[in-house]
Amino acid sequence: MKKPETLISLFALCLLAIGGYMGYQWYQEQQTAALEEKYGQYAVYSGTYTISDYAFIKSGKGVALQWVSENPEEDALIEQYRDQNNSVAYTAEVKNSLSEVVTSGERYIVRQNMKLLNSDLKQEKDEYWTLSVYDTSDGTLHKKTYDLYELLSEYKDDYTLSDNMEVEIIEGEEVLTISLYHLSSGNQPIQKYIDLSTGDIHDFVPGTPFRQLNVWIYDYISITSLRSSLNNQHLEFYPPFMMFSDDGAPKASVTKTWLVAGESPDVLKIMKKQDSYFYLLFDDEEVKVGTDVLKQFYPEGANLFERVTIPSNYSKDGQEHTVNSYEEFMRYYKTRNERLEERYGTKDD
Numbered sequence: 001m002k003k004p005e006t007l008i009s010l011f012a013l014c015l016l017a018i019g020g021y022m023g024y025q026w027y028q029e030q031q032t033a034a035l036e037e038k039y040g041q042y043a044v045y046s047g048t049y050t051i052s053d054y055a056f057i058k059s060g061k062g063v064a065l066q067w068v069s070e071n072p073e074e075d076a077l078i079e080q081y082r083d084q085n086n087s088v089a090y091t092a093e094v095k096n097s098l099s100e101v102v103t104s105g106e107r108y109i110v111r112q113n114m115k116l117l118n119s120d121l122k123q124e125k126d127e128y129w130t131l132s133v134y135d136t137s138d139g140t141l142h143k144k145t146y147d148l149y150e151l152l153s154e155y156k157d158d159y160t161l162s163d164n165m166e167v168e169i170i171e172g173e174e175v176l177t178i179s180l181y182h183l184s185s186g187n188q189p190i191q192k193y194i195d196l197s198t199g200d201i202h203d204f205v206p207g208t209p210f211r212q213l214n215v216w217i218y219d220y221i222s223i224t225s226l227r228s229s230l231n232n233q234h235l236e237f238y239p240p241f242m243m244f245s246d247d248g249a250p251k252a253s254v255t256k257t258w259l260v261a262g263e264s265p266d267v268l269k270i271m272k273k274q275d276s277y278f279y280l281l282f283d284d285e286e287v288k289v290g291t292d293v294l295k296q297f298y299p300e301g302a303n304l305f306e307r308v309t310i311p312s313n314y315s316k317d318g319q320e321h322t323v324n325s326y327e328e329f330m331r332y333y334k335t336r337n338e339r340l341e342e343r344y345g346t347k348d349d
Helices: 003-039 072-081 095-101 215-223 226-232 259-263 265-271 287-295 326-332 336-344
Strands: 044-047 049-056 062-069 102-104 108-116 128-135 142-147 159-161 166-170 173-182 190-195 201-203 210-212 235-238 241-244 276-280 308-310 321-323
Touching (some): 003 072, 062 265, 102 166, 108 173, 259 265, 287 326
Antiparallel strands (some): 044 108, 062 276, 108 128, 128 142, 159 173, 166 173, 173 190, 190 201, 235 241, 241 276
16 A cells, blocks of 8 residues: 555655756856856966076076966866967966066066956956066076056056067166057057066157067077077977977986086976976177077087078078088178168167
8 A cells, every 4th residue: 555655755756866966967057157257258367477496507697497386276277167269378288388478588587477358457356467577687586576457557548568578678777678559549559668676667769779689599599400409409499498398308318418417407407397497598699608508408519500501591691501610600690680780771789
């Protein structure tokens, strides 16, 4: 006589189970939708990174450093839920995108930390846009942080800011050049620069002499066949830094023969860590200094210029040359200033 009651109870339990499962599924979908809305809305994201370890080479003209995220949990959530229609610069996973958020000169290394819905200067909840500025002038790293929303608050109603920023030399000092765009007046930017020692904003006066950095070294390595020579050392070059290639550092039996292994062994130790890079810290005019920095990653006596090819459009006589020494390279290589003077009748100051 209890059989119908048992069937009813079983049926009720089944309904409860199904209802509970459907409720759980609905809850999960709501949670996922909430996370997608929260973390998938950002147009640009680099996270906030700090330098956890570093070592200079003996000359002080280069430094190996390791970047470490201050919020890896949020990095992972942004990566998981970001809107694929947004151009999110997720630097923890994309090695060469560091060249988009880090710039450096002879003295300063500057990293942009971004979590942006858009590029205007009206800061919304949870947005940030800061600069981590590292001063290397005394052979150690001294950090300052500047909030771009605060520095540029007077422009928040009418301007957007480009994330294309460069360390350049103006009036003998390294500064960070920036470009502001008016929301309604087209594509002509307003050029300004940030004094990296104080955070003060200055107008860039047209005609003011300035000099770009990291241009010569880009030409020097990328335009000639020197890049292939570095690749043979398992090194990849992304101005303004170098890093070991995806297949890792060479065997210890190879790297122990390099000059840097004897003079600055901590540089190699750091470069072998995750998210570690070697930054070049010298003035573009110091061609010989740059050569000596690169020699650190070769055995003593190595000839970096053996069978190096200079393309015709970068040679002084318009002919392609294959050279075998630094002196021969400089005899034929047309420097940036020479090319500017030839094209425009001017050169970098």
